[in-house]
Amino acid sequence: MGVMALRALVFLVLLGPWAAGAQTPDEPTQRCTRRISQTLGIGYRASLQSLAGATPQSRVRTWLESRDAIATFAGFINARFSPAPGANLAEEGVAAAVRFIVTNKKPWRELFIGRYKINHTNNLITEDPTAPALGYFGSVGWQKRYLGNAPDGLMLTAAYRTMQNTVGLKLLPSAENGEGDVTATGRERAECRGCHFDSPYALDYVARLLPRKVGTGGGARPEKVPVTAQTVFNGVQVRDHEHLVEVLVSSDAFLFRTCRLAFEFVYGRPESACEAAMFDRCVDAFARTGMIQDALASYLEDPQYCEAVP
DSSP states (O other): OOHHHHHHHHHHHHHGGGGGTOOOOOHHHHHHHHHHHHHHTOOHHHHHHTOTTOOGGGGHHHHHTSHHHHHHHHHHHHHHHOSSOOSSGGGOHHHHHHHHHHHTTOOTTHHHHOOEEEETTTTEEEEOTTSOSOGGGGOHHHHHHTOOOOTTOBOHHHHHHHHHHHHOOOOOOOTTOTTOOOSHHHHTSHHHHIIIIISTTOHHHHHTTSOEEESOGGGOEEEOOOOOOEEETTTEEEOSHHHHHHHHHTSHHHHHHHHHHHHHHHHSSOOOGGGHHHHHHHHHHHHHHOOHHHHHHHHHTSHHHHHTOO
């Protein structure tokens, strides 16, 4: 085959279906498709060819179901829910749980309260009606990662991560506690007790509902212990660990947290006050169905999303 013929063949392959006389998508369509494909981590050219005359935003829900889009979103959520990459596979159960929930089209709250088990040798997930209704919070790998260092065994780090993941709570250790006293007495200090005892999200009270850390060093592990109800969240009496997570994912704060995550995934930044109407539409859509796909689609299908492409 001559050089010219080879070049022509390569051109036809790259041109795809448009070589047969189909109309090449216009510039706005190409720009919108490129933006969506980059956000979802899917192939631009394959996405463009799959339009078949449809608009890019009409294909959003189909593209959200693709393996690459689900993997991209799972990686994003894992990064937002974890302070750093896990030390081993057992510590990376969040991403596996997200892929399981989204792939199987389960309500987003099932990520946190679903009854399933994570096999930490391969991160495969199986539904188990006998498992606690704790989603990935119930996995030994996740609990061991966030055992914390409190001498009394309270899993304060796990308590914080539970609230950070579900409702977006943000706390910073007090710089004034120069002694680094993590004992119960140290946590009672004036500069520390605000987060540990006086806040509606009081870490010490929430942690009393979780398993306890037993053992030291490499032998440390979580152990389920009898708990007593704790009054948190401005007067809510929470019975136990499962009830804690149920209360969190039933709150308005959970709706807002989810739509903030969806916005950041789609736009690559936090939302601003001038985008309140767009944000409210996400909250309404997510509240109606409980599906993360609807939260994401509310942004990706919005005309403003592609109109903003330069």
